[in-house]
Amino acid sequence: MDHDTESGPATGRSRSLGARLFGDLAADAGRLVAAFAIGAAAGAVLCLYFGLPVIVGLGGGLVVLGLVLALMPNGPFF
Secondary structure: OOHHHOEOOOOOOEOOHHHHHHHHHHHHHHHHHHHHHHHHHHHHHHHHHHOOOHHHHHHHHHHHHHHHHHHOOOOOOO
């Protein structure tokens, strides 16, 4: 379905530019938060295994977040 003709369930009107923009930004933010959470969790597990402070695991989240941003097809680096 094309975004220009997409309609809400009850109104039958097309979605406004602001609603589409907010929806797209929310979806992208959700993906970035999920990537950071996965990286931070993996980093925390490794920190527990090697006996490092768990706070260092946040570095894993930052690394994964940086990789996701760098490799996004429509990201800031392309």
